[in-house]
Amino acid sequence: xxxxxxxxxxxxxxxxxxxxxxxxxxxxxxxxxxxxxxxxxxxxxxxxxxxxxxxxxxxxxxxxxxxxxxxxxxxxxxxxxxxxxxxxxxxxxxxxxxxxxxxxxxxxxxxxxxxxxxxxxxxxxxxxxxxxxxxxxxxxxxxxxxxxxxxxxxxxxxxxxxxxxxxxxxxxxxxxxxxxxxxxxxxxxxxxxxxxxxxxxxxxxxxxxxxxxxxxxxxxxxxxxxxxxxxxxxxxxxxxxxxxxxxxxx
Ligand code: PEP
Numbered sequence: 252x253x254x255x256x257x258x259x260x261x262x263x264x265x266x267x268x269x270x271x272x273x274x275x276x277x278x279x280x281x282x283x284x285x286x287x288x289x290x291x292x293x294x295x296x297x298x299x300x301x302x303x304x305x306x307x308x309x310x311x312x313x314x315x316x317x318x319x320x321x322x323x324x325x326x327x328x329x330x331x332x333x334x335x336x337x338x339x340x341x342x343x344x345x346x347x348x349x350x351x352x353x354x355x356x357x358x359x360x361x362x363x364x365x366x367x368x369x370x371x372x373x374x375x376x377x378x379x380x381x382x383x384x385x386x387x388x389x390x391x392x393x394x395x396x397x398x399x400x401x402x403x404x405x406x407x408x409x410x411x412x413x414x415x416x417x418x419x420x421x422x423x424x425x426x427x428x429x430x431x432x433x434x435x436x437x438x439x440x441x442x443x444x445x446x447x448x449x450x451x452x453x454x455x456x457x458x459x460x461x462x463x464x465x466x467x468x469x470x471x472x473x474x475x476x477x478x479x480x481x482x483x484x485x486x487x488x489x490x491x492x493x494x495x496x497x498x499x500x501x
Pocket of ligand 1: 260414418419420421458459460461479480481482483
């Protein structure tokens, strides 16, 4: 039985003042069947971890370098993230793939480093609008999945987030049939590669314009184990109704 996960990605938003949103989440009653992950910008990780200490909310980072230390100005390692009190890291987000030219093999290296430090790797995949219109979605997903996910992936150390690029921050959401098709495809590929136990245990999140108003419908979709939420995770007032919709789907 896969646990449900509501994950929030603050991207490059928020200063210390925004951590009061975490206090609200940390105090809210959360169904024990649901995991909550919030990924603030790197400078806030350590402080954020203190704000949620003792609550069901855990903190994650938005990226890491694949090496544990070294001459990589501006980068942070998985070891540093773990040391800050975080438990997870988002990897291969389309904004990093686009803004920083990150390739799937690089994402795989980063995921291995995250696993070595005991971090949950939330690996993002997704097609562009042009790729969907050209009916290439499943080919793109197959390629990203095969090359971004390392061989040591298990249900305990890896989550896959399907995030169609055209749905991120746009308000355009795929139909539940489209989400279902891609999630079923990812599940089948994971089972084929890792076997029924591990391939069946890796959680699949949907991401892209998830809001309080559409969360319940998305969570009712087969093979959707939760969501990776951008804009609507910045305010507890928006994120909590999404968490409640996920709790209802359990
Ligand atoms: C994201 O960037 O991971 C995301 C899903 O963003 P939004 O929810 O704002 O579309």
